[in-house]
Amino acid sequence: MPDLPSRRELNKAATRQAITDASLTLLRGKGPGNFTVEDIAEAAGISRRTFFNYFSSIEAALASVTHGFLDSALQQFRQRPADEPILESARAALMQLADPMTVSPLAELFTLTQQNALLSRSELEAWDHCTEQIISAARERFAGTPGAAIDELYLHALAGSVISCGKAAMDVWFARCGADLSPASLAILRQLLIDAMGHLGSGFGNPPVPATASSATDAPTLLKERL
Amino acid sequence: MPDLPSRRELNKAATRQAITDASLTLLRGKGPGNFTVEDIAEAAGISRRTFFNYFSSIEAALASVTHGFLDSALQQFRQRPADEPILESARAALMQLADPMTVSPLAELFTLTQQNALLSRSELEAWDHCTEQIISAARERFAGTPGAAIDELYLHALAGSVISCGKAAMDVWFARCGADLSPASLAILRQLLIDAMGHLGSGFGNPPVPATASSATDAPTLLKERL
DNA sequence: AACACAAGTTGCGCTGCGTGCAAATTTGCA
DNA sequence: TGCAAATTTGCACGCAGCGCAACTTGTGTT
Numbered sequence: 001m002p003d004l005p006s007r008r009e010l011n012k013a014a015t016r017q018a019i020t021d022a023s024l025t026l027l028r029g030k031g032p033g034n035f036t037v038e039d040i041a042e043a044a045g046i047s048r049r050t051f052f053n054y055f056s057s058i059e060a061a062l063a064s065v066t067h068g069f070l071d072s073a074l075q076q077f078r079q080r081p082a083d084e085p086i087l088e089s090a091r092a093a094l095m096q097l098a099d100p101m102t103v104s105p106l107a108e109l110f111t112l113t114q115q116n117a118l119l120s121r122s123e124l125e126a127w128d129h130c131t132e133q134i135i136s137a138a139r140e141r142f143a144g145t146p147g148a149a150i151d152e153l154y155l156h157a158l159a160g161s162v163i164s165c166g167k168a169a170m171d172v173w174f175a176r177c178g179a180d181l182s183p184a185s186l187a188i189l190r191q192l193l194i195d196a197m198g199h200l201g202s203g204f205g206n207p208p209v210p211a212t213a214s215s216a217t218d219a220p221t222l223l224k225e226r227l
Numbered sequence: 228m229p230d231l232p233s234r235r236e237l238n239k240a241a242t243r244q245a246i247t248d249a250s251l252t253l254l255r256g257k258g259p260g261n262f263t264v265e266d267i268a269e270a271a272g273i274s275r276r277t278f279f280n281y282f283s284s285i286e287a288a289l290a291s292v293t294h295g296f297l298d299s300a301l302q303q304f305r306q307r308p309a310d311e312p313i314l315e316s317a318r319a320a321l322m323q324l325a326d327p328m329t330v331s332p333l334a335e336l337f338t339l340t341q342q343n344a345l346l347s348r349s350e351l352e353a354w355d356h357c358t359e360q361i362i363s364a365a366r367e368r369f370a371g372t373p374g375a376a377i378d379e380l381y382l383h384a385l386a387g388s389v390i391s392c393g394k395a396a397m398d399v400w401f402a403r404c405g406a407d408l409s410p411a412s413l414a415i416l417r418q419l420l421i422d423a424m425g426h427l428g429s430g431f432g433n434p435p436v437p438a439t440a441s442s443a444t445d446a447p448t449l450l451k452e453r454l
Numbered sequence: 455a456a457c458a459c460a461a462g463t464t465g466c467g468c469t470g471c472g473t474g475c476a477a478a479t480t481t482g483c484a
Numbered sequence: 485t486g487c488a489a490a491t492t493t494g495c496a497c498g499c500a501g502c503g504c505a506a507c508t509t510g511t512g513t514t
Contacts (some may be wrong), residue, residue, distance in 0.1 A: 017413075025301060026322065087430075124351040124352060125347075153399045153419055154426055156396075157391065158426070161431070163391070163392050164387025164390070164391045165387065167387060168383030196380055196384045199385070200383050200384065200427075203427065203432075204384075204388070205430075
């Protein structure tokens with residue numbers, strides 16, 4: 001099953017890639033809302049109609065970047081040991097986002113998108129889709145434990161909160177560092193992810209600047225999870 | 228300022244209301260996607276063009292229900308005492324959702340929407356918009372405290388998680404009770420909101436069924452917040 | 455009350471989206 | 485090689501969304 005890259009599959013993947021590439025190029029060049037599906041089709045070397053065979057809208061084509069990104073994070077989550085605290089699994093999975101190769105496309109989308117409300121729709125959809133998949137993944141994990149009845153509320157609230165914290169870290173990081181992808185910038189993102197999950201793990205019990213000073217930027221609260 | 232309902236304001240409010248009413252009626256009658264802006268305009272007694280003076284799309288018109296709902300919740304949050312633990316404020320604000328008059332329109336939207344991916348876009352947008360407003364509200368509150376520098380990450384992560392938990396409670400409640408608005412059903416919603424905020428406040432430290440049994444449906448973990 | 459001005463509504467026209475359909479083209483398989 | 489299935493493409497249609505220029509209605513002034 002993993003080794004069947006038939007000609008059809010390859011072509012489809014290539015076309016799909018060509019579409020998203022063309023979309024991103026046009027987004028860079030003309031800015032959001034200033035190009036049409038026909039422009040994309042022409043740039044990708046296909047017909048307008050074929051575009052719609054792959055994506056239902058321009059936004060959807062661009063959101064495929066986000067989808068790919070979140071899917072890989074989810075993949076990380078799934079292959080975590082089942083006996084690990086679930087927040088720790090989530091943290092580890094989110095951590096993989098700080099890799100330059102992975103985060104780079106998304107960061108660019110952020111730059112070009114954030115001001116524009118139109119595009120953010122599909123982005124929200126992508127994050128929401130990921131939330132649902134996390135719920136499934138977590139449900140499967142807990143299904144392994146025999147006795148316990150599965151608490152759907154727990155699953156939904158947890159998955160939603162984890163995703164929210166990931167998004168919060170990205171938002172703050174982007175507001176702070178812009179499109180900077182330098183190692184220093186990525187280190188900040190990494191730390192923001194850790195801190196966000198830390199806040200979540202401690203029930204948001206430590207409002208801004210807990211006791212003594214020490215700016216939260218340098219040595220924030222470590223992630224000393226309950227195990 | 229509160230007492231200037233000029234004729235123009237009243238007309239606009241009435242038209243706006245007429246549009247959303249007509250939209251909801253058509254949604255009920257014909258189902259999502261089976262009616263046009265022109266239909267709405269006709270039912271509301273206005274021109275197609277005027278519709279677009281109020282809303283940029285059908286979804287936006289329907290989402291005004293959600294917006295109104297969340298806005299009132301936000302209003303509750305803002306008028307909470309500033310020295311109250313912030314999670315408690317959020318819990319109290321979300322609690323007001325369990326009121327039949329308030330939750331009824333939203334519950335109906337849920338019934339008609341949930342299966343349909345098209346509409347949920349604007350719903351997500353509404354929740355996201357509310358998140359941003361919570362961030363602002365919380366930022367203002369903390370700005371009252373003199374010494375502390377404001378931790379944007381804390382704000383974003385907190386607001387996002389609170390909203391996620393509210394959404395999670397609504398999702399689970401709806402999956403469990405459907406469109407049932409009976410007192411018993413609303414009691415369940417109320418309890419789900421409490422439980423969700425409880426999970427959040429305890430850092431999701433108690434996975435499904437902590438120690439001994441006792442189904443989480445009957446006597447779930449109470450909200451014994453840190454004060 | 456008549457006026458002028460601002461605010462809101464409406465009709466018109468245009469571009470572009472999204473989709474059903476059927477013909478044309480490409481790929482998989484025997 | 486030739487047939488069947490999958491995929492691409494052109495065509496056409498209805499509708500969304502918006503700019504624009506009249507037109508109507510509310511507001512405040514003399």
